[in-house]
Amino acid sequence: NAGVTQTPKFRVLKTGQSMTLLCAQDMNHEYMYWYRQDPGMGLRLIHYSVGEGTTAKGEVPDGYNVSRLKKQNFLLGLESAAPSQTSVYFCASSQIRGALYGYTFGSGTRLTVV
Amino acid sequence: AQSVTQLDSQVPVFEEAPVELRCNYSSSVSVYLFWYVQYPNQGLQLLLKYLSGSTLVKSINGFEAEFNKSQTSFHLRKPSVHISDTAEYFCAVSRDQGAQKLVFGQGTRLTINP
Numbered sequence: 001n002a003g004v005t006q007t008p009k010f011r012v013l014k015t016g017q018s019m020t021l022l023c024a025q026d027m028n029h030e031y032m033y034w035y036r037q038d039p040g041m042g043l044r045l046i047h048y049s050v051g052e053g054t055t056a057k058g059e060v061p062d063g064y065n066v067s068r069l070k071k072q073n074f075l076l077g078l079e080s081a082a083p084s085q086t087s088v089y090f091c092a093s094s095q096i097r098g099a100l101y102g103y104t105f106g107s108g109t110r111l112t113v114v
Numbered sequence: 115a116q117s118v119t120q121l122d123s124q125v126p127v128f129e130e131a132p133v134e135l136r137c138n139y140s141s142s143v144s145v146y147l148f149w150y151v152q153y154p155n156q157g158l159q160l161l162l163k164y165l166s167g168s169t170l171v172k173s174i175n176g177f178e179a180e181f182n183k184s185q186t187s188f189h190l191r192k193p194s195v196h197i198s199d200t201a202e203y204f205c206a207v208s209r210d211q212g213a214q215k216l217v218f219g220q221g222t223r224l225t226i227n228p
Contacts (some may be wrong), residue, residue: 004157031214040123042204043158043218050214058215090157099146099208099216100165105157 002026006091006106013081013113021076021109023091031098032074034058034066036087037108043090049074081113118207118219126225127195135190135222137179137205147188148206148216149179158204164188175199200226 004025013019023032030051035043035058045058049068063085065077074093078085088110092103121136139145146165150158162173169181179190188205205219 033215035218040220042118042120042220045215045217048215059217092157098214099148099206100163102148102160102163103150103158103216105159107155107157 004091004093004104004106006089006109008109009107010110011112013078013111015081015083015113017081018077018079019081019111020078021089021091021111023074023076023093023106025072025074025093025104027093027104028071029093029098029104030071030096031094032068033092033094033098033103034064034074034076035090035092036060037090038087046076046089081111083113085111086113087111118205118217120203120205120219120222122222123220124223124225126227128227129197130194132193133191133195133199133224135203135205135224137188137190137219139186139188139205139207141186141207141209144209146208147179147181148208149173149177149188149190150204150206150218152202152204152221154201161190161203195224195226197226197228199224 007022033048034046044060047066052071091106094103095101119138148163149161151161152158164181172178202221206216
């Protein structure tokens with residue numbers, strides 16, 4: 001089925017470890033986003049991309065890096081994981097002027113840092 | 115910076131009762147407004163949106179929201195809820211002219227009791 005696929009779905013990391021979350025979309029969308037969801041705080045934008053080879057910081061970018069080498073993929077990296085990064089991470093994609101047409105979200109990655 | 119406030123973190127109602135989920139935003143300029151729904155263990159899905167024109171917008175499953183510029187509100191309503199409406203609901207706003215990204219509220223968990 002067309003859509004946004006996130007891998008992995010679950011992960012437990014030790015403090016200081018690194019990992020990469022992969023987001024892949026097959027809808028030829030220009031825009032892609034990484035959000036984190038925490039109880040009582042809604043979704044907060046980490047980084048986003050408005051096209052292949054571009055990235056921009058969102059509301060809470062510290063401790064994360066991203067890359068968009070291919071249009072269909074958007075990678076989120078944690079170089080040195082901290083317990084404060086325990087969260088559910090959602091990737092989304094959209095057409096140009098994405099907010100107007102609605103985002104397509106992945107099913108999320110639940111990350112626990114111990 | 116714009117912000118979105120959802121006044122209720124949890125709303126319990128009985129099946130077939132009416133419900134209103136409140137959303138207020140802060141912005142002095144034109145905005146685009148959205149409601150997204152998140153069913154358990156899933157990503158978010160667009161429920162309805164206001165871009166321009168009629169201030170009352172409706173979804174296919176009976177929800178409606180009214181844009182009130184003077185009160186900077188975009189409350190979500192349904193006259194009679196069903197068990198299947200149990201979910202978390204997020205209000206979101208996009209203000210930038212490119213409509214590149216959304217700012218989400220904290221979410222309201224709607225619980226339907228039989």
